[in-house]
Amino acid sequence: MPIPNGGLITETNRQYYAGAQQFTIGSTGVGQTFTSTFDTNLVFGNSDPATNDYNLNNFKIFTSPDANVWTELNPTSAIASTTGTTDNNAYGPGAAVTITITVANTDILAGMTIVNASTGAVYGTVTTVNVGNTTFVCNLSAQIPVSTGLRFQFASPWTEANNIITVNASLTAGNYIKIQMNESTLWDMHGDYSYTRLDDIINNFLIAYVGEGKLIPSVKRTDVIFHAKRGLQEFSYDTLKSIRSQELTVPDTLSLIIPQDYVNYVRLSYCDTQGVQHTIYPANLLSMRPYASPVQDDQGVPTQDSVNSNIDGTSGITEKWDNNNPRKISGAYINDYEIADIYWKTYYDGALGQRYGLNPETSQRNGWFIIDDRKGLFAFSNNLKQKNIILEYISDGNAYDLDARIPKLAEEALYAHILYAVLSTSVGIQEYIVQRFKKERSAKLRNAKIRLSDIKLDQIVQVMRNKSKWIKY
Amino acid sequence: MAINVNNVYQTVLLILNKEQRGYMTPLEFNKIGAQSQLEIFGTYFESLNQQLRVPQPSADYSDRVVNLDEKLAIFKEYGNATYSDPVFKLPSQPSGSSSATQQFTAVNPGLTYTLTGDALALSNAGAISNVFVNNIELASTAYSISGATLTLNTQPTAGQIIVVNLYQKEFYRLGQVLYQAGALPTEEMQRVDRGELYHLLSSNLTKPTTVNPIYTYENNLLSVYPTSITSGVSVSYIRRPIPPIWAFTSGQQYTFKVTESCNFELHPSEQVELITRILLYAGVVVKNQEIIQVAASQIQQENMNQKS
Numbered sequence: 109m110p111i112p113n114g115g116l117i118t119e120t121n122r123q124y125y126a127g128a129q130q131f132t133i134g135s136t137g138v139g140q141t142f143t144s145t146f147d148t149n150l151v152f153g154n155s156d157p158a159t160n161d162y163n164l165n166n167f168k169i170f171t172s173p174d175a176n177v178w179t180e181l182n183p184t185s186a187i188a189s190t191t192g193t194t195d196n197n198a199y200g201p202g203a204a205v206t207i208t209i210t211v212a213n214t215d216i217l218a219g220m221t222i223v224n225a226s227t228g229a230v231y232g233t234v235t236t237v238n239v240g241n242t243t244f245v246c247n248l249s250a251q252i253p254v255s256t257g258l259r260f261q262f263a264s265p266w267t268e269a270n271n272i273i274t275v276n277a278s279l280t281a282g283n284y285i286k287i288q289m290n291e292s293t294l295w296d297m298h299g300d301y302s303y304t305r306l307d308d309i310i311n312n313f314l315i316a317y318v319g320e321g322k323l324i325p326s327v328k329r330t331d332v333i334f335h336a337k338r339g340l341q342e343f344s345y346d347t348l349k350s351i352r353s354q355e356l357t358v359p360d361t362l363s364l365i366i367p368q369d370y371v372n373y374v375r376l377s378y379c380d381t382q383g384v385q386h387t388i389y390p391a392n393l394l395s396m397r398p399y400a401s402p403v404q405d406d407q408g409v410p411t412q413d414s415v416n417s418n419i420d421g422t423s424g425i426t427e428k429w430d431n432n433n434p435r436k437i438s439g440a441y442i443n444d445y446e447i448a449d450i451y452w453k454t455y456y457d458g459a460l461g462q463r464y465g466l467n468p469e470t471s472q473r474n475g476w477f478i479i480d481d482r483k484g485l486f487a488f489s490n491n492l493k494q495k496n497i498i499l500e501y502i503s504d505g506n507a508y509d510l511d512a513r514i515p516k517l518a519e520e521a522l523y524a525h526i527l528y529a530v531l532s533t534s535v536g537i538q539e540y541i542v543q544r545f546k547k548e549r550s551a552k553l554r555n556a557k558i559r560l561s562d563i564k565l566d567q568i569v570q571v572m573r574n575k576s577k578w579i580k581y
Numbered sequence: 582m583a584i585n586v587n588n589v590y591q592t593v594l595l596i597l598n599k600e601q602r603g604y605m606t607p608l609e610f611n612k613i614g615a616q617s618q619l620e621i622f623g624t625y626f627e628s629l630n631q632q633l634r635v636p637q638p639s640a641d642y643s644d645r646v647v648n649l650d651e652k653l654a655i656f657k658e659y660g661n662a663t664y665s666d667p668v669f670k671l672p673s674q675p676s677g678s679s680s681a682t683q684q685f686t687a688v689n690p691g692l693t694y695t696l697t698g699d700a701l702a703l704s705n706a707g708a709i710s711n712v713f714v715n716n717i718e719l720a721s722t723a724y725s726i727s728g729a730t731l732t733l734n735t736q737p738t739a740g741q742i743i744v745v746n747l748y749q750k751e752f753y754r755l756g757q758v759l760y761q762a763g764a765l766p767t768e769e770m771q772r773v774d775r776g777e778l779y780h781l782l783s784s785n786l787t788k789p790t791t792v793n794p795i796y797t798y799e800n801n802l803l804s805v806y807p808t809s810i811t812s813g814v815s816v817s818y819i820r821r822p823i824p825p826i827w828a829f830t831s832g833q834q835y836t837f838k839v840t841e842s843c844n845f846e847l848h849p850s851e852q853v854e855l856i857t858r859i860l861l862y863a864g865v866v867v868k869n870q871e872i873i874q875v876a877a878s879q880i881q882q883e884n885m886n887q888k889s
Contacts, residue, residue, distance in 0.1 A: 143764045270763020307792055320633040320646075329771040330787050330795065337786045506786070 117301065119147055127289030127297065130175065136281045138217060144271040144287055148297055152268035156183050166293040169266050169273065175284040181265050181277065183221075188277035189261035190215035191225055196255055200232065200248030207252065212241040216260045217278060222246060225257035234260065303513040310336050313526050323541065327530055339525035340505040343518055347557050350374045353500045358492045362430055363485040367499070369507035374500040376477050378492055385498060391476035391489070393469065394437065395429045399482045426487070429478070434491045438473050439466060518556035524549040584845035584852045586825045587837050589614065593859050596872075603867030607827045607835050610859070613866070615824035617858035618845055622822050625653050626754070631888060645887070652848040656822065658750065660707070662758070662803055662814040669796075669803040669814050673750040677702055680748045682841065687714070687737035694731045694743060701729050703747040709823055713744040713840045744840040748823045756817035758803060760794050760810060770805065770814075771795045782806065822846040854883055 112118045123129050123146055131142050144150050153164025157180075170178040171187050179185050192209035199207045209216075222231040232248035252258070265277040279285065289297065310332050318324045318332075356364050358378075377385035402410035403421040410418045475492040479485075486499070506512060514522055528545040531537050590610050597603055605613075629649045637644045660672030681699035696704050704710070710726050712719045714737045725732050731745055758770040773781060773795050781787050781795060789795045789806040797804045805814060828841035847855060857879045864872030 145764075149765065270765045272763045310793075321636065328773075329769070329793070330773070330777075330781055333793055334784075334787050 118145065119297075124297065127294040128286050130284055130286040133279045133281055133283045133285060136279065138219075138276060138278045140275050140279050142273045142275070142285060142287070144273065146271075146287070146289065146297075147300065148289070148293060150268050150271050150273075150287070155181070155264050155266045158183075166290050168288045168290065169275075170286050170288055171279070172284045172286070173280075173282075178286065181275070181285075183261045183263055183265055184259075185265070187279070188265035189220075189259055191257065191259050192216065194252055194254065194256050194258060198254050199252040200246070201250055203247055204235070205232075205246050205248045206238070206243050207246055207248075208243050209258070210242075213260075214241050215278070216241065216244060217262075219262065219276060220260040221263045222248070222252070223259050223261065225259040231258070300513075302516055304516055304519050306336055306340060306512040306514065309514065309519065309522055309526075313523055317523070317527055323537070324527075324530055324534070331530065332526060335526045335529040336522065337506055337512075339522050339529070340512070340514060342525070343514065343522065343553075343556070344502055344505040345371065347518060347521070347553060347560060348505070348515060349560055349562075350500055350502045352503050353498055355379075356497045356499060358488050358495050358497055360493060362490060362493060363480065363483075363487045364497070364499070366479075366484045366486060367501060369503040370501050371504050372502050374502060375498075376486065376500070377498050378474065378495040379498060386474040388475050388477050388488070388492065388497070389469075389472060391429075391478050394476060395425060395478060397426055397478050397480035397482065397485075397487060398423050430487075430490055432490070434475055434489045435473065437470055439471055515560060517559040521549070521552040521556040524552040584847055584849055584855060586614070586827050586842050586844045587839070589825075589845065589852070589856055589859065590827045592856050593863060596856075596860060597863055597867065602869045602872060603863075605863050605866060607829050609863075609866060610827055611825060613859050613862040614827070614845065614855075616862065617855055618822050618825060618847055620858060621847060621851055621854060622656070625649055628888065629653070648850075652851070653819065655846060655848060656753070656819045657756075657817065658820050659817045660815065662816050664811045664814070666811070667804065667808065669805055671752055671755070671801055671803065671816060671818070673707075673752040673818070673820055674801065675749065675751055677706075678749070679751075680746065681708075682747075683745045685731075685743040685745075687739055687741040687743055689736060689739040691739075692733045692736060694733075694745075696726070696729045696731060696745065700745060700747050703749055704728060706749065708747040708749050710745060710747050711843070712746075713742075715741040716839055718839070742840075746841070746843065748843065751821040752801075752818055753821045754819040755798060756819065758796055758814065758816050760791070760805070760814050762791065762810075762813045765791075768792055768794055772798055775799070778806070854880065857883070 111120060120129075129144060129146065133140065148166070151164060151166040153159075153161030155165075155169070156162060169181040171181050171185070172178045179187070181188060183189060190213055192211065192213050195208045195210055197208065199205050216234060216237060218234050218237055220234045222234065223229060224231070229250070231250050231252050232246050234244050234246050236245035238244060262276050266273055266275045268274070273287065275285065310329070313332055313336070314327075314329065318327050352367070352369070354367060358364065376388040378388060379385055400418070401421050401423040403419040405411050413419050473491075475489040475495075477489070477492075478487045480487050488497070505514070524545065528542070528549040531545050532542045590607070593605060593610065597605060629646065632645045632649060635645075637646050642648070658673065662669035662671055664670075678699045681703050683696055683698070683700040685694045704726050705728060712724050712731070712733075714733070719733075723734050726745070726747075731743075733743075737743060758772070759767050760770055761767040768791070771793070775797055778795070778797055781789065787793075791807060791810065794810060795806050803814065803816075823843055823846055825845045826841065826843040828838040828843075829835040830838050845851075845855060857876050860872055861876035861880065864870070864876060
């Protein structure tokens with residue numbers, strides 16, 4: 109179905125797959141507006157690519173005479189700029205200077221900025237276009253020399269506010285204009301249908317569960333928002349899929365800053381030359397980063413600085429850990445290549461099960477990490493220096509607006525969570541009703557966990573096939 | 582959808598005069614009529630609250646909540662709140678003339694007539710209007726008023742007198758407050774008290790955003806949070822009923838003047854209760870205990886029927 113027809117899908121195929129919304133220009137003129145119907149809100153910084161704010165945009169605007177060849181609409185594009193040469197007079201500076209160009213030009217419009225066609229130097233703006241299109245009243249901040257080649261352009265050929273685009277440049281009837289989402293925005297849009305926005309959850313809850321004749325006759329919207337967000341946080345910790353990950357390189361300092369939206373890690377691993385991940389383990393039993401390492405006097409008493417706080421020294425444990433040889437802890441052989449290629453190893457490498465009695469917790473050659481809570485860092489053992497690390501972690505679903513959504517597979521569980529939370533904190537609700545919804549919440553949460561665990565029949569069958577192998581010993 | 586003011590007055594006079602109990606002047610009637618209309622109007626909100634707590638039948642015309650909503654619907658309004666840094670002002674706040682009348686002589690062809698002066702000001706403020714052509718009131722669907730232009734749907738005969746009466750809307754109760762910016766979805770605002778506000782602003786989970794805005798309502802002004810919202814706020818509200826006017830030309834006796842009169846705005850189903858309530862006050866005016874007792878017992882009986 110290419111055209112949304114009242115269902116939950118509100119974007120056209122073109123909007124979803126190509127990230128584009130196209131309009132046919134109905135009439136010629138300036139100041140025309142176009143309304144975006146993307147599910148994703150437009151973000152606007154500036155329409156001039158020469159400005160830094162342009163990088164804030166999550167979309168671009170293109171125009172085309174035939175819907176085939178598209179040109180980005182910016183201050184220098186043909187649709188937003190034109191040229192002209194002044195006559196043998198110098199003009200300005202001044203507030204209402206009338207300048208004359210040698211050839212009439214109907215494309216010059218009020219509001220255009222006047223710049224030197226060669227150097228780009230800005231002279232001022234056109235305030236009024238006189239009849240005949242050869243003379244223009246301008247507000248000039250610098251003098252225009254005689255016979256100067258000028259370019260007239262819109263400093264901001266279009267603007268955007270609240271998903272409505274206003275094109276300041278003159279558009280021609282029958283031509284086309286399109287909103288094109290940037291690639292990273294398009295990534296966010298793809299697969300979005302498997303989620304429901306938290307705002308929709310809140311509205312749906314208020315419609316379906318609150319009102320006269322229902323268990324919750326009335327509830328404050330802010331209460332529902334609180335419970336919905338708390339529910340999303342809780343679900344993020346143990347129910348929802350962890351989708352956050354970062355690929356990083358371990359620097360010579362052997363430490364990486366914890367991500368901004370980090371709540372807990374799922375797995376840290378390094379990648380070998382084949383792109384295979386090797387899990388890095390926490391060095392819990394081996395070492396740690398002290399929260400403080402106060403400088404002590406001869407008696408072992410911490411010493412203070414001029415503002416009466418303990419002086420923090422350098423951690424000796426950290427220094428020793430950073431300089432150790434992890435192979436001496438793990439017992440890994442020197443010629444044991446760090447690659448998931450079984451053909452690198454032979455019987456003579458001593459890597460094929462010939463070693464017995466090792467502590468499995470430390471007998472791994474992947475390396476270790478420590479969380480430095482004092483500095484907010486992940487610290488790695490020195491065999492991981494300059495290695496590619498993948499950090500998989502969970503956030504709480506509330507860090508960014510885009511996060512404020514929940515998989516549809518867990519939508520019902522979130523309704524049950526809000527319902528239970530509201531009922532259990534309301535006065536006058538009988539305990540058996542509270543308990544009923546407590547059980548319902550628990551059951552629906554369990555269902556959500558099973559659904560989100562991605563257990564597919566074919567995958568189970570594939571694992572079970574493996575069981576028919578001979579077990580060698 | 583209104584109760585004819587002349588019918589009510591004549592009925593009241595008939596009952597009062599039947600046994601020569603006394604007479605009620607038009608001026609007394611207008612005052613008592615306005616009082617009675619407001620009394621009935623004021624009971625809607627409490628009645629609605631009571632009925633919402635009672636299960637209602639789903640059969641047509643018998644759902645009391647729906648019936649009450651139908652009575653209230655006459656007074657439901659929707660308008661924009663205007664920003665006056667740092668607060669929003671509610672619509673339909675009394676200012677200037679409360680009513681205006683303008684008269685035109687119909688021309689042919691001529692479907693449009695231009696309002697001026699107070700009539701124009703009231704029209705721009707979205708006033709309640711009624712239009713008479715040749716002393717006959719037009720249905721609200723037979724004409725439209727937009728800004729300075731009165732447009733009739735059918736051509737009046739040349740020379741006929743067209744009278745336009747405009748009455749200022751007056752804000753009564755605040756309903757929902759909504760926020761919409763551009764093409765973004767409309768968001769409902771949550772009303773909060775000043776005490777709650779500080780807690781909400783302090784909590785990262787519940788602090789107001791443009792998606793979840795909140796407001797405080799103090800001194801007939803809305804303070805909207807987040808404070809970045811400076812436009813796009815609209816409100817649903819209930820306005821006060823327009824006081825009834827039984828207009829007359831003075832002379833030997835009071836002669837009803839339809840073009841300057843204003844009907845009761847209540848739902849037609851309220852006619853009986855309205856007359857009864859006016860009679861109750863009329864009994865006080867003419868100092869007749871019997872009228873007071875009959876009217877009071879009828880009102881009580883009706884209340885019991887409506888709420889039991």
